[in-house]
């Protein structure tokens with residue numbers, strides 16, 4: 011029998027795959043008995059934020075990953091198709107219907123038993139009874155502590171930071187001016203840079219569904235709030251004395267240096283913000299013809315243009331305090347906040363030191379980690395890791411050989427990255443063509459090259475699947 015801990019995207023997919031291989035599964039999910047800070051329902055595979063599974067074309071790495079998952083019989087992909095909503099070239103879903111479809115399928119599977127309780131330590135495992143831990147970025151404290159004890163120093167704590175968003179009609183337009191730095195687009199914020207590097211939050215999450223991508227930036231995309239020296243000093247003093255929303259294990263906090271909360275930056279020096287998110291260079295205030303002393307940039311956050319986010323203003327200040335402090339920015343005195351800045355926990359293991367490419371724990375191969383916890387990033391990647399972990403846990407329980415799809419496939423490349431990246435600088439990754447072996451020779455042009463990589467991947471995946479089926483016979 012297989013034990014799966016965590017009924018999120020990875021855990022639900024893993025349980026389904028293992029059960030489809032004929033192995034009984036017990037799936038533990040702590041909600042609703044013990045909620046997380048982010049989930050709102052008791053459903054399995056609840057999407058905690060965006061409803062997008064990102065691009066769905068084969069010239070796009072996440073599109074390839076999804077196609078591979080479809081071929082492997084993914085429950086998550088099946089539920090996503092069944093709850094699809096219009097989203098251009100992306101796959102977006104009706105979140106309620108999606109989670110409902112997964113919950114029903116898993117609950118009704120004759121080989122899956124669901125237990126609604128928190129698992130406080132890693133269950134015992136053996137070859138016949140493997141365990142998959144897929145408890146996600148918000149793994150409960152007790153289990154986190156046990157995982158830390160197992161993986162030691164390599165169990166990392168990491169915090170994602172989100173900037174506040176204001177309602178456009180509440181911005182005082184008489185005080186702000188429209189301009190892009192140096193009359194051109196500023197370039198990605200830290201979150202978007204991380205997303206595009208493939209090592210952070212998905213770009214959709216940063217930009218908002220349907221938001222104008224940075225590729226579309228024209229001139230004058232930003233609303234700029236100019237601050238005089240006196241206004242900056244007042245803002246600085248309020249910011250550095252405001253109360254933070256403290257999470258009790260923040261003493262172990264680790265932020266990406268490029269995504270520090272503004273108050274953390276401010277505490278480094280009085281002028282640090284003027285060289286960071288409040289830098290005025292390249293922004294000429296048309297009212298004075300000069301660069302202001304400091305500036306805050308607001309970027310349109312949705313297609314309707316009624317939401318603007320404060321660029322680079324991720325913060326963990328208490329929400330009541332945030333409104334007070336941010337309203338000291340000229341133009342935002344009456345601002346209504348659609349969303350406050352947030353810093354949330356993201357728990358994951360150091361994949362390259364902890365895991366093999368079959369998602370097994372190196373020092374305890376009867377234990378698997380899957381999902382965000384294993385060091386991948388994003389809904390699709392988490393589900394993909396659960397899929398392979400589920401197949402391999404089933405193989406182990408049946409006395410068969412475990413294996414990873416070839417590195418030339420997106421799903422295999424992801425597994426290879428998680429288990430072989432540089433452990434000293436390990437950061438969770440989205441899937442990108444960059445982590446797959448290049449084609450030699452490669453067609454000219456990005457789109458053709460990507461399509462050729464996808465073609466090779468799908469052929470290699472089909473061969474791997476045929477080989478696995480032969481092993482089963």
Ligand SMILES: Cc1cc2nc3c(=O)[nH]c(=O)nc-3n(C[C@H](O)[C@H](O)[C@H](O)COP(=O)(O)OP(=O)(O)OC[C@H]3O[C@@H](n4cnc5c(N)ncnc54)[C@H](O)[C@@H]3O)c2cc1C
Nearest residue numbers: 016018019020040059060129145146150381382388389392
């Ligand atoms: C605030 C926030 C916003 C995010 N937004 C996005 C986004 O827009 N797009 C995106 O692609 N990714 C986003 N992510 C990342 C996202 O969490 C993952 O992509 C995805 O949910 C990971 O799937 P998972 O199965 O690993 O974890 P989850 O989906 O979180 O599932 C883990 C499950 O384990 C359960 N659990 C935890 N501890 C225990 C325990 N001890 N015992 C039993 N059950 C337990 C939880 O209740 C949960 O149901 C976001 C993450 C956070 C925290």
